[in-house]
Amino acid sequence: MSVGNTSFVKDFFIVGFPGLQPHYYGLVSALLFFVYLFTLMENGVFFTLFVITKSLHRPVYYFIINLVVCDVLLSTTTLPKIISRYWFQDGTISFLGCFVQMFFVHYLGGVISNVLAVMAIDRYAAICYPLQYHNIMTHRNMLILILGCWLLSLAGALMLVIRAYPLPYCAENTIIHCYCEHVSVTTLACTNRSLYSIPALIYALAVMAWSIAIIAFSYCSIFKAVMRISGSQGRMKTFSTCSPQLIIIALHFLPKGLIYLFGNIGIKFDTDLRLIIIIMSSQLPPMINPLIYSLRTEEDKKILKRPFQNKLIGFPLQLL
Numbered sequence: 001m002s003v004g005n006t007s008f009v010k011d012f013f014i015v016g017f018p019g020l021q022p023h024y025y026g027l028v029s030a031l032l033f034f035v036y037l038f039t040l041m042e043n044g045v046f047f048t049l050f051v052i053t054k055s056l057h058r059p060v061y062y063f064i065i066n067l068v069v070c071d072v073l074l075s076t077t078t079l080p081k082i083i084s085r086y087w088f089q090d091g092t093i094s095f096l097g098c099f100v101q102m103f104f105v106h107y108l109g110g111v112i113s114n115v116l117a118v119m120a121i122d123r124y125a126a127i128c129y130p131l132q133y134h135n136i137m138t139h140r141n142m143l144i145l146i147l148g149c150w151l152l153s154l155a156g157a158l159m160l161v162i163r164a165y166p167l168p169y170c171a172e173n174t175i176i177h178c179y180c181e182h183v184s185v186t187t188l189a190c191t192n193r194s195l196y197s198i199p200a201l202i203y204a205l206a207v208m209a210w211s212i213a214i215i216a217f218s219y220c221s222i223f224k225a226v227m228r229i230s231g232s233q234g235r236m237k238t239f240s241t242c243s244p245q246l247i248i249i250a251l252h253f254l255p256k257g258l259i260y261l262f263g264n265i266g267i268k269f270d271t272d273l274r275l276i277i278i279i280m281s282s283q284l285p286p287m288i289n290p291l292i293y294s295l296r297t298e299e300d301k302k303i304l305k306r307p308f309q310n311k312l313i314g315f316p317l318q319l320l
Helices: 022-052 059-087 095-128 139-164 182-186 194-227 232-264 271-293 298-319
Strands: 011-014 092-094
Touching (some): 011 059, 022 059, 022 271, 059 095, 059 139, 059 271, 092 095, 095 139, 095 182, 095 232, 139 182, 139 194, 194 232, 232 271
C-alpha cells in the first residue's frame, strides 16, 4: 500500500457475475477465453493484412487500425483476470493493480469513442467533399486527429484514478463487476462517495456526448448529401461504405446509453443482466469488428482476400 493511503484493504477480489452457480464456472471461463483468443487472432490477421497490403494505406484504415489496437488492449486489460477468476478461482487483484486496470479501462474506452468520432468525420469529408478529400485528410491532419484521440482521453482517465486511489477502503474488498471500474471500486470506500461519483458521471457523459454529437452531425450531413444523389444504385453504394461504421457505433454506444438512460429514469437491471450487457458492449465489438471492416465495400473484400488467394495459388506451384 502506498504512503499516504489510509486504506486497510491490501487487495480486491473480483466477483464477476454474483448470481453465477459454481458448476457453470468452467463453461463461462472457456467462453471468455474463446472470445479473447478469437479477438487476438482476428485483429492480428487484420493488422498483418494492413501492414503488407499497400492499397489499404488510406486514412479510413489508419483510423481503423487505431481502433484495432484499442480493442486488443482493452480485451487484454479486462479478460485475463475474469478468466482466471472462473478458471482457477483466482479473482484477487492487488490494490495498485486494480487502479492500473481502472485507468486503462476508462482511458481506452475514451480513446475508442474518440476514434469512432474521427471515423465519422472521415466519412463526412469523403462523401460531402469528395473532390477536396485528399486535401482535407492529409498525412499531417490524419496524424493530428489520431494523436488527439489518444491525448484527449488521458486527462479524464487520470483524474478518475487520482481521485479514487486515496479514498479510505477500510472494510469490504469484493468488487461486484468483471473488472476494476470506477463506480464499482469507489462504492467500497468508507466515505461519502457523491463527491467522487458526480465528476465521474460528468466525465462519462461528456465523453459519450461529444462523440455522439460529432457522429450525429457527420451522419446527418452524409444522409442529406446522399439523398441529393440521383439514382438508387449510387445511394446504396454510398450507404454501404457507411453502414459498417454505423454498426460498430451502435454496438459501442447503444448498450451503455441504455444503461445510463434506464438508470436515470429509475429502471433498475438485475446485477447479472447489467454486467452481461456491459461485458457484451466492451467485448463483442473487438471480436466482430474485423469481420465488419472487411465487408465495407466489394473493392475492400477483394483487397483483403488477395493475400490468401495468392498463397492458395502459389502452393500447388511450389509442389511442382
